[in-house]
Amino acid sequence: xxxxxxxxxxxxxxxxxxxxxIIVVASVERFAYKGVASxxxxxxxxxxxxxxxxxxxxxxxxxxxxxxxxxxxxxLADSYWDRYSTITASSLLYxxxxxxxxxxxxxxxxxxxxxxxxxxxxxxxxxxxxxxxxQAFGADQLNIGDDDDDGDNCAxxxxxxxxxxxxxxxxxxx
Numbered sequence: 001x002x003x004x005x006x007x008x009x010x011x012x013x014x015x016x017x018x019x020x021x022i023i024v025v026a027s028v029e030r031f032a033y034k035g036v037a038s039x040x041x042x043x044x045x046x047x048x049x050x051x052x053x054x055x056x057x058x059x060x061x062x063x064x065x066x067x068x069x070x071x072x073x074x075x076l077a078d079s080y081w082d083r084y085s086t087i088t089a090s091s092l093l094y095x096x097x098x099x100x101x102x103x104x105x106x107x108x109x110x111x112x113x114x115x116x117x118x119x120x121x122x123x124x125x126x127x128x129x130x131x132x133x134x135q136a137f138g139a140d141q142l143n144i145g146d147d148d149d150d151g152d153n154c155a156x157x158x159x160x161x162x163x164x165x166x167x168x169x170x171x172x173x174x
Contacts, residue, residue, distance in 0.1 A: 037059070073090075083140070090128070098119070099119075100122060138170065142167055
């Protein structure tokens with residue numbers, strides 16, 4: 001045997017449960033949105049019996065509104081609302097929209113076709129407030145160099161290199 005003492009392995013960068021939960025919730029939300037968005041033209045043409053051009057126009061308008069709303073709601077959330085309230089209210093609107101869309105799909109023979117877009121735009125409003133706020137909230141959990149934050153932090157690292165690795169790990173998964 002050599003006379004060398006075994007060295008302790010350097011600590012690895014790990015995310016806390018809070019960061020992992022934020023990433024999981026964001027992934028589930030994206031999965032739900034992509035599922036609705038990818039099947040909407042087919043649903044509108046086959047079940048609702050819209051023309052292909054009208055269905056594509058409706059889905060494009062909905063997708064455009066959904067893509068642009070975070071620009072407006074991010075400013076409102078940063079200026080007037082706090083992140084927690086924004087995330088809570090937006091998540092509630094998003095879930096209500098998904099439930100409304102499910103109910104509409106189950107009861108579409110008894111409900112006017114024009115009401116289909118109400119739950120879709122509730123989803124848009126929910127996602128518009130949820131996405132920018134959740135990403136900023138996740139970044140807040142990293143607590144890089146903040147001495148005044150006592151919360152459950154993702155970056156429980158002692159060195160700047162470890163903090164950088166944790167930040168990189170979080171945003172790679174984001």
